[in-house]
Structures are given as C-alpha cells and as structure tokens.
Amino acid sequence: MKQTLKLVVALTVLTGAGILVLREINRRRQLRKVANDGYETAHDVLYPGKKGTDKKLRYGPVLPR
DSSP: OOHHHHHHHHHHHHHHHHHHHHHHHHHHHHHHHHHHHTOTTOHHHHOTTOOOOOTTOOOSOOOOO
16 A cells, blocks of 8 residues: 555544544543433433424423323
8 A cells, every 4th residue: 555545544543533532532431420410310411412302301300190
C-alpha cells in the first residue's frame, strides 16, 4: 500500500476509536450524574432525548379512582 493510503486508514481508525471513547465517557458521566441525583430509574432523566412520554403521566400525588 502507498504511504498516503496507510496514513488515511490510520487516521480513520484513530478517529473512529476516539469517537467510541468519547461516547463511552459521556455515557458514564451522564449515568454517574443521574445516580448521584438519586434518579436511577427515572426514564426521562436517563434518556432525555426520547419523546415517548405517556399520556397518563402525572406529577404529584394521584388519587386512585
């Protein structure tokens, strides 16, 4: 292989590995923050980008019918 092709392949591999490492760091940082706040099971806190909210979601005390 030519020298430039080797360089391009190496840069691509390093960039891909860097992206994977940064994603893992951000995921761990988010989970650590959520755990420190005490919201281990709150779906809206764990996954803020997802908009699948339930129509029956109520905040505060709810009296059974």
